Amino acid sequence: MSIYAAVDLGASNGRVMTVELAGDKLRLDEAHRFANRPVRAGGTLHWDILALYQGVLDGLRKAGPDIVSAGIDSWAVDYGLLDGAGRLLGNPVHYRDERTAGIMERTIAELGAATLYETSGMQFLPFNTIYQLLAEGDRLDAAHTLLMIPDLLTYWLTGSIGAEATNASTTGLYDVRARAWAWELMDRVGIPRRIFPELRPPGSPAGTLRADLELGPIPVTSVASHDTASAVVAVPAANERFAYISSGTWSLVGVELPAPVLTEAGRLANFTNEGGVDGTTRYLRNVMGLWILQECLRVWGGPDLGELLAAAERAPAFGAVIDPDDPSFLPPGDMPARIAAFCARTGQRPPQSRAEVVRCVLESLALAYRRAVRDAARLSGHEVEVIHVVGGGARNELLCRLTASACELPVLAGPVEAAALGNALVQARARGEVGGLAELRELVRRAEPIAVYEPEPASGRWEEAEARAWPAS
Incomplete structure (x- = not known):
C-alpha cells in the first residue's frame, strides 16, 4: 500500500x-x-x-x-x-x-x-x-x-x-x-x-x-x-475513440492525439494544442464553463444549487440560449444582466426567472460542447464514440443529460476528482507502481463509479437553438 x-x-x-x-x-x-x-x-x-x-x-x-x-x-x-x-x-x-x-x-x-x-x-x-x-x-x-x-x-x-x-x-x-x-x-x-x-x-x-x-x-x-492534463490522465476510457470534457469553472473540451494539429482550419476554429503525458497532445477548445453559473449564484446571494437545478429541470426547454464564450462573460460581474443583454442583442426573450437563467446557462454549455466535440473530431480526423465528463461538472446530472442529447453521444460522467487522481497516478508511475496510460485508465475504470447518460431525441431543436446562440456561424 x-x-x-x-x-x-x-x-x-x-x-x-x-x-x-x-x-x-x-x-x-x-x-x-x-x-x-x-x-x-x-x-x-x-x-x-x-x-x-x-x-x-x-x-x-x-x-x-x-x-x-x-x-x-x-x-x-x-x-x-x-x-x-x-x-x-x-x-x-x-x-x-x-x-x-x-x-x-x-x-x-x-x-x-x-x-x-x-x-x-x-x-x-x-x-x-x-x-x-x-x-x-x-x-x-x-x-x-x-x-x-x-x-x-x-x-x-x-x-x-x-x-x-x-x-x-x-x-x-x-x-x-x-x-x-x-x-x-x-x-x-x-x-x-x-x-x-x-x-x-x-x-x-x-x-x-x-x-x-x-x-x-x-x-x-x-x-x-496543468490540472486538465492531470484530469485527462484519469479519464476512464476503454479505447482511444473518446472525447473529454474537463468540467469546472472552465470546460476544456477536446480529444487526445499523438501529435499536434496546426492547420489553418484549426486556427480559425480557435483550437489549442497542449502537451499531455507520454508525448500526447490535448487538442481542445476552452469553453467558459460553469463560471457563468457560479457568478449568477454569487450575484443572487448564494441560493441552494440543488433546488435551482431541480427548478431548472422543470423550466421550459430551448428558451433563450447564449454563446458562453462571448467576451462579456469573461470578467466577474452581474451575469444575469449580461445574459439578458446578450439575448436582447440576438433578438431573444431573456430568461424571466432564476430557474430559466440556470436552464439557459446549462443548455448553452451543452451547445458549446456539441460544437467543440464535433469540431475536434472534424479537424483532427479522430473518431469519437463516447464523451467522458470529468471534474466537478460530472456531478451536474442535468448538464450531463443535456450534453448527451446535444452531442448525440453517450456521456460517461466521473470521476469528479479526476485531476487529483491523475496527479497521484503520475506519481505512482514515477515510483514504478503502475504502467502506461492504458493501465492507469483501467485502474480508474475499475475503482471509480461512472454514471452513464444516453442521448434523448430532440427533433432538430438543438440545431435551431445553436443558430440563435451563434447567428453568424
Missing part, C-alpha cells in the same frame, strides 16, 4: 487529497480543502498566493506522515516572477484582470496569427501567458525567473526550480512540435529568454520537502501540473 498526496488547485478552492494505491485498488480521501479568493489591490486582481501556499502546507500536514510522494497541479497561464535572489516580485496577477486588454490584438497585428499558431498551436485568448508578460512593463526587467503556479509552489516546498512541460505548453511561448521553449518567438516579441527555466517532463523528480518545513523528507514529483 502506498499513499500519495495530490495538491489540486482550482480557481475557487484548493484541496490536498490522499490517494491510497494497493494493487488494483484506489482510495481517494480529502485531507484538506481551502478557499482560493482572489484579491483586488491598487486596481489589479491578484491571486493570494501566500494563502494558497499556507493551505498546501496545512494539507500536507493533515495528509499525515505516511505519504510516499507529493505533487501539485493547478490552472494554467498564470505565474510568479522571481528576482535574482529567488524572491517573489509581487503577487501573481489573476488571468481575469483587465491589464491585457488589446495586447493580443496588437501582437497578432505585428506578427500575424498564422506565425503565432504555427509555433505554439495555442487558442487565441487574451489572458494567455505571452500577453500577460507583454503587459508586465518594468517588472519584467527586474525578473530573473518565471515559474508557473505549480512550479512556484514546488520551489517554495523544495528549493528546486524547473518548468513542468504540460503547464509550459499553455503559455503561448512553447514550440509544440519541438516540445521545447519557443526561443525565437520570445526574441520576436521582446520577452527575455533568461526567465524561462529548464523544462521537466511529467513524472520527473522535483526535489524533496525542505527540512525547515518539518514535514519529513518526502519526495515531490513534477506531475502533469
